[in-house]
Amino acid sequence: MSxxxxxxxxxxxLVAIDQFILSELGSEIPLIKEVIExxxxxxxxxxxxxxxxxxxxxxxxxxxxxxxxxxxIELVHTATLLHDDVVDExxxxxxxxxxxxxxxxxxxxxxxxxxxxxxxxxxxxxxxxTILDIFAKSTHYIAEGEILQxxxxxxxxxxxxFYFDIIKRKTAKxxxxxxxxxxxLSTDNSSQIAAMRDFGMNxxxxxxxxxxxxxxxxxxxxxxxxxxQDLADGKPTLPLIHAMHKSKPAELKLMREAIKTGSxxxxxxxxxxxxxxxxxxxxxxxxxxxAEMAKQALSHIAPSPYRNALxxxxxxxxxxxx
Numbered sequence: 001m002s003x004x005x006x007x008x009x010x011x012x013x014l015v016a017i018d019q020f021i022l023s024e025l026g027s028e029i030p031l032i033k034e035v036i037e038x039x040x041x042x043x044x045x046x047x048x049x050x051x052x053x054x055x056x057x058x059x060x061x062x063x064x065x066x067x068x069x070x071x072x073i074e075l076v077h078t079a080t081l082l083h084d085d086v087v088d089e090x091x092x093x094x095x096x097x098x099x100x101x102x103x104x105x106x107x108x109x110x111x112x113x114x115x116x117x118x119x120x121x122x123x124x125x126x127x128x129x130t131i132l133d134i135f136a137k138s139t140h141y142i143a144e145g146e147i148l149q150x151x152x153x154x155x156x157x158x159x160x161x162f163y164f165d166i167i168k169r170k171t172a173k174x175x176x177x178x179x180x181x182x183x184x185l186s187t188d189n190s191s192q193i194a195a196m197r198d199f200g201m202n203x204x205x206x207x208x209x210x211x212x213x214x215x216x217x218x219x220x221x222x223x224x225x226x227x228x229q230d231l232a233d234g235k236p237t238l239p240l241i242h243a244m245h246k247s248k249p250a251e252l253k254l255m256r257e258a259i260k261t262g263s264x265x266x267x268x269x270x271x272x273x274x275x276x277x278x279x280x281x282x283x284x285x286x287x288x289x290x291a292e293m294a295k296q297a298l299s300h301i302a303p304s305p306y307r308n309a310l311x312x313x314x315x316x317x318x319x320x321x322x
Contacts, residue, residue: 002316007050027114047207047313054182069123073177078112081093082108088233135177156236167205170208176200178200214322215239216228216274
């Protein structure tokens with residue numbers, strides 16, 4: 001099943017999310033409207049809100065709150081991207097110029113703040129204490145992940161455990177929350193809610209692992225961002241960590257220096273080292289293990305087209321090239 005086929009299962013919900021976002025982000029300030037329209041037209045796979053929709057539908061949700069929460073998930077994700085691109089000084093996102101490149105850093109940060117605040121307003125408006133508690137704690141946890149990554153920048157001694165701590169916080173948590181909130185809207189069954197939560201965390205880890213692998217083995221045309229961007233940002237991700245463990249002393253020295261300086265000067269040589277140490281395969285295999293763990297978690301959920309779509313989404317996430 002392709003991503004488009006998965007989307008078709010909830011196509012009306014996806015249209016409703018876009019309509020909801022546009023209606024809820026109204027502002028009298030022209031700059032806000034201009035930036036938001038630009039961001040929305042830059043596309044994106046919308047995987048996180050898709051997970052929330054499918055998890056809710058898999059547990060027979062009725063009503064419209066899944067639309068509101070899926071929109072909230074997308075707003076939070078977009079806000080983090082606007083902030084991340086400023087911190088990373090990234091020039092490309094989804095194949096388009098980043099907001100801070102088109103406008104400036106202040107605009108990117110402040111519109112990101114606007115999206116965060118609007119997301120909280122929407123959640124508060126649902127009058128659901130448990131959902132509000134999960135949302136508040138998770139956004140705090142995600143912010144900690146971003147800060148943890150920042151303080152670890154240009155650290156060549158980063159371990160695999162520390163790397164996983166970062167990506168659990170900064171990426172996988174929002175996937176986890178999307179799946180958990182979809183379930184929470186639909187059932188009081190704690191084992192089903194826990195199953196969806198486990199699914200979300202593992203599929204989120206798989207997603208980030210594949211992203212980190214693609215940073216070193218896909219072109220900017222395919223990924224929509226610059227090749228070797230993580231190295232230029234001084235981010236020691238799993239492909240680089242594994243390559244350093246398997247490399248020769250001279251190669252290790254070269255990679256450590258590149259991380260410490262955030263330099264892409266020797267990117268071609270580093271790409272060769274990463275290839276020779278099977279670091280991309282190692283990272284992809286690790287992603288596949290987490291995708292399988294995600295699918296195992298779904299065994300607690302009754303079969304349905306929506307649960308099957310979550311299975312298929314797990315496969316898409318580890319097989320994708322963009």
